Amino acid sequence: xxxxxxxxxLLATPFISAAFCDSDVIVTTQEDAGRVSQCKKFGxxxxxxxxxxxxxxxxxxxxxxxxxxxxxxxxxGKIKLDDLKEVGxxxxxxxxxxxxxxxxxxxxxxxxxxxxxxxxxxxxxxENISSITSFKVIQTxxxxxxxxxxxxxxxxxxxxxxxxxxxxxxxLNTCGELILANNNPSAVxxxxxxxxxxxxxxxRDLLSVNIQNITSIQDTFNIINNFFExxxxxxxSESGKDITVSGNKRLKYFSFSNLENVYGGIQxxxxxxxNSIEDSSFKKLxxxxxxxxxxxxxxxxxxxxxxxxxGSINIVSTTKLDCNKIQDKLSGIQSGKFSCASNxxxxxxxSDSSDGNEITSGKSNSASKLLSSSLGLLFAFIISFLFY
Numbered sequence: 001x002x003x004x005x006x007x008x009x010l011l012a013t014p015f016i017s018a019a020f021c022d023s024d025v026i027v028t029t030q031e032d033a034g035r036v037s038q039c040k041k042f043g044x045x046x047x048x049x050x051x052x053x054x055x056x057x058x059x060x061x062x063x064x065x066x067x068x069x070x071x072x073x074x075x076x077g078k079i080k081l082d083d084l085k086e087v088g089x090x091x092x093x094x095x096x097x098x099x100x101x102x103x104x105x106x107x108x109x110x111x112x113x114x115x116x117x118x119x120x121x122x123x124x125x126x127e128n129i130s131s132i133t134s135f136k137v138i139q140t141x142x143x144x145x146x147x148x149x150x151x152x153x154x155x156x157x158x159x160x161x162x163x164x165x166x167x168x169x170x171x172l173n174t175c176g177e178l179i180l181a182n183n184n185p186s187a188v189x190x191x192x193x194x195x196x197x198x199x200x201x202x203x204r205d206l207l208s209v210n211i212q213n214i215t216s217i218q219d220t221f222n223i224i225n226n227f228f229e230x231x232x233x234x235x236x237s238e239s240g241k242d243i244t245v246s247g248n249k250r251l252k253y254f255s256f257s258n259l260e261n262v263y264g265g266i267q268x269x270x271x272x273x274x275n276s277i278e279d280s281s282f283k284k285l286x287x288x289x290x291x292x293x294x295x296x297x298x299x300x301x302x303x304x305x306x307x308x309x310x311g312s313i314n315i316v317s318t319t320k321l322d323c324n325k326i327q328d329k330l331s332g333i334q335s336g337k338f339s340c341a342s343n344x345x346x347x348x349x350x351s352d353s354s355d356g357n358e359i360t361s362g363k364s365n366s367a368s369k370l371l372s373s374s375l376g377l378l379f380a381f382i383i384s385f386l387f388y
Contacts, residue, residue, distance in 0.1 A: 024066065029053060037061040045089070048073060059083060071095055082106065093118055104129075112155075115140060122163075137161060148172070155199070158183065166190075174198065177219075181205060185227060197221065200241075220264065223248060234258055242290065246270060257283045265290030265311060275319070276300040291336065301326055312336030318343060323359045331359075 021039035025032070027048045036042055037060045045066030048056065051073055057080040067089040070079060078101045087110040093102060094116045101123035102115075112134035115121065121140040127147050129135075134155040137145065144166035145158065154176040158167055164183040168190045177199035180189055189209040195216065202222040203209050209226070214233055218240040223231065225247040234257040241264035245254055251271045257280055266288055268277065277294070279302045291311030294301060297319045313334045315326065321342035331338045340359045 022065075027051075027053075027056065030056060033058050041065075045069065048076070048079075050074075051076070056080070062086070064088065067091065069094075070099075074098065077101075079103070085109070087111070090114065093121075096121075112136075114138075137164075140164075144168075153178075169194070175201075178202070179204075180209075217243075220244070222246075223254075225249075226251070230254070232257070238262070239264065242267065244269075249273070253278065253281075255281045255283075256285070257281070260284050260305075261287045261289075263289045265292065267293045269293065269295045271296055274298065277302055279304050282306070292334075303330065306330065307333055309334040309336075313338045313340075315340040317341070327359050 020035070021041070022043035024044040025036055025046055027033050027036065027046060028051045030053065033056045036046060037058050040060055041063040042061060043065040046064060046068045048070045049072050052075050053073070054075050055078045056076065059080070060083050061081065062083055063086045064084070065088040068087060069092045070076070071092060071094040073096045076096050076099055079099070081104045083106060084104055085106050085108050087107070090112045091110050092114045093099065094114065096118045097120065099118045099121050102121065103123070103125050105125045105128065107126065107129055109131040110129070111132070113126070113132060114136045115124070116136060116138040118140050122142055124142050124145070127149060130149045130151065132150055133153065135150065135153060136155070136157045138157060139160045141163050142161060143163050145164070146166055146168040148169045149171055150169060151171050152174045153172065156175055156177070157179040158164070159179055159181040161183045165186050166188055167180065167183070170190065171193055172191055173193050174196040175194065175198065178197060178201045181202055181204035183205060185205060186207045187205065189203070189206055191209070191211050193213060194211055195213055197214060197217050198219065200220045201217070202224065203226060204222070204224045206226045206228065208228045209231070212232065213235060215235045217236050220241040221239060222244045223246070224244065227250050228248070229250050229252045231251070232255045234255055236256065236259055238261040239259065243256070243262060243264070244267040245251070246267060246269040248271045251274050255278070259282060262285070275297055276299060282303050284305050285303055286305050286307055288306070288309045288311070292309055292313045294314070295316040298317045299319050299321055301315065301321070311334065313330055314337070315321070315323070319342065321340070323340035323342055326340050327338070
């Protein structure tokens with residue numbers, strides 16, 4: 001009797017070979033997903049691409065040795081990977097136009113996760129991931145990324161998610177390239193433990209950002225088109241490349257108070273309500289390897305410790321700015337051209353076409369003067385020779 005029941009069970013259960021569990025597979029139905037899940041530890045890669053399946057559940061699938069690629073599926077609404085703990089390579093969810101939810105609640109490890117152009121995706125569970133090198137969330141409808149447990153990343157991009165208002169990485173310590181851009185205008189980003197930025201970094205379109213514990217910036221650092229009034233990055237002593245603070249409409253104050261050396265350029269441009277660069281903004285800055293470009297409605301500019309700029313210094317103010325005072329302080333420390341121009345907003349009078357001032361100096365002008373002087377002497381010599 002028992003043998004008969006066992007025989008019926010074996011006939012009803014499809015045989016899953018070791019070879020199947022170690023090979024790549026294309027999943028087109030829930031039955032295919034069920035067969036993959038029987039492996040528990042699947043050695044190959046799983047592909048769900050351009051298929052008509054509506055929902056997929058990989059129940060009991062614990063580990064995948066290769067990649068998981070879910071792409072170009074026009075009908076896939078939900079996918080469950082609730083038992084999945086580890087993926088040897090990458091996870092891609094790309095161009096799934098009606099996908100609403102992804103559940104990977106137990107996932108702890110993968111090389112990278114890419115979620116791109118899933119415009120209806122509203123639920124994403126990735127809170128247990130701690131070992132990963134790259135994480136990208138682009139063009140989704142998710143509202144929050146909270147309590148992410150990742151400590152180190154080579155690449156983090158969270159961009160073009162119009163409903164995303166909370167970005168929370170409380171344990172992230174080191175990051176390579178970092179891009180936060182074009183999310184909800186009320187987006188709040190929290191990186192309380194972030195100390196080292198190894199790659200190019202851009203913070204854009206944020207209502208607020210917590211990065212107060214950063215101690216090392218090794219590449220370009222951009223603060224662009226944000227909505228906060230104040231930002232202080234006071235624990236770094238040097239920057240590996242350019243620093244840009246530009247287009248921040250509500251920014252009234254910023255500081256890099258312990259920054260001493262910038263091994264790139266500095267751009268402070270068109271921050272609508274920023275009316276001064278305070279003594280405390282760049283209190284200890286001594287050296288800039290590249291050029292300095294400063295523009296906007298600035299009535300005062302201070303770099304109290306600056307003594308060397310390898311590039312040029314170009315300052316343009318749309319309000320009253322004492323260029324003579326700035327020239328006395330800064331002109332001559334630069335290797336390139338120094339220029340400062342200011343204009344107030346009032347209409348010019350008939351006797352004064354502009355109530356601003358403009359000063360230009362530098363090696364390029366010195367060279368021109370030297371050339372003119374030399375040509376004059378040469379001309380005088382020729383005349384005297386002809387009439388001798």
